[in-house]
Amino acid sequence: MKRLLSTMVLIGLFAVTGCQFKKDALGTEKNPIKFHLVPAVDAKVLTDNAKVLKEYLEKNTPYKYEITIPQSFVAVVEAFGTKRADVAAINTYGYYLAHKQYGAEARLTVIRYGSATYQSQFLARADSKIKTLRDLAGKKIAFVDPASTSGYLLPLKTLKDLKIEPKDIVFAMKHDSVVTMIYQRQVDAGATYYSPPQNGQIEDARRLVKTQYPDVEQKVKIIELSEPIPNDPIAFRKDMPEEMKEKIVDTLLQFAATDEGKKAIDLMLGATNFKKASDSDYDTVREMLRTLAPEGK
CATH class of the missing domain: 3.40.190.10 (Periplasmic binding protein-like II)
Known part of the structure; x- marks a missing residue:
């Protein structure tokens, strides 16, 4: 009798557990x-x-x-x-x-x-003396965030490959903030994400501040693009x-x-x-x- 009761209890537990697993399977209402x-x-x-x-x-x-x-x-x-x-x-x-x-x-x-790939862009004031990436040596550069691929890691690799050493770097934490810092002359240059123009309209990070700075396309120029990554x-x-x-x-x-x-x-x-x-x-x-x-x- 004890063995029978034990067996019945185990069967009951398996039945309940089995129902629970089925009920809570991934993709169900409860899971x-x-x-x-x-x-x-x-x-x-x-x-x-x-x-x-x-x-x-x-x-x-x-x-x-x-x-x-x-x-x-x-x-x-x-x-x-x-x-x-x-x-x-x-x-x-x-x-x-x-x-x-x-x-x-x-x-x-x-x-x-x-496109399945993207690039970073280096930006500077159009009226500055910065014309190429080499001109960034010894300059103050704004990046987005230490964990941003397009706003730091990819442009950092570009600079390292060319052995270009900035004088100072700052993290603006957002792509639009980098553009704003360049526009306001708080930094010499900066790096953000790049997207090619569509239908005659810019799609890169400068578009994020066009409402605030309608002339940003004329005042902030692209110096160069990085290599593409996925x-x-x-x-x-x-x-x-x-x-x-x-x-x-x-x-x-x-x-x-x-x-x-x-x-x-x-x-x-x-x-x-x-x-x-x-x-x-x-x-x-x-x-x-x-x-x-x-x-x-």
Whole structure:
């Protein structure tokens, strides 16, 4: 009788546990797929368009989603390590860290105006004596943030390759702030992201301050561009089921082909499309970072 009771208890426990596992499987109401968006634009813009993305994903895949906007890309990286992030639109340097530390996998790369790569730009006042990168030696230069790929790491590599040593550097923390500092002559030059003009309109970081400084195109000029590196990826947690990854990737590609999708990814990510990608596409980024920190840090 004792053995029978013990067996029945065990069967009951397995049954309950099995039901619980089934109920809380990834992609269900109680355990939705956690999709993170790195805060790069206005929070309300991200929130409003995240709703559009969530509705489309839930309508076109068999899964439920929770789309969140962490405080920084560092929070997204750590979330991959604790399984609080399943999918994330993350910046290039953040992806480098997420893959290195937790094995996150790039499955899509954002496309911006037909290009899967991007460059940094070096800017200076049009009325200054700075004409080439060599002229930056001994000058005060503004960068964005120590963790910004286009606003620091990539232009830093460009300067190191040419053995150009600035006199002083400052971090403005935002791309538009770098442009403003140059415009106001607070620094001699600066580095920000670059995007090629579209339909006769600038799309690089100078456009961010055109409302405040309508003549910024005439007053602040591009000195030179860096080498290109891959655009930001959409990354997935390493141990997510492969079938689930493929379904989400295909659905995001379909979303980007719709009118509402085009508008949403433009407002959220500054992107015009996606393309399938793999981790090896970001080998050039790893090589760049090794060049900057050969000791592997």
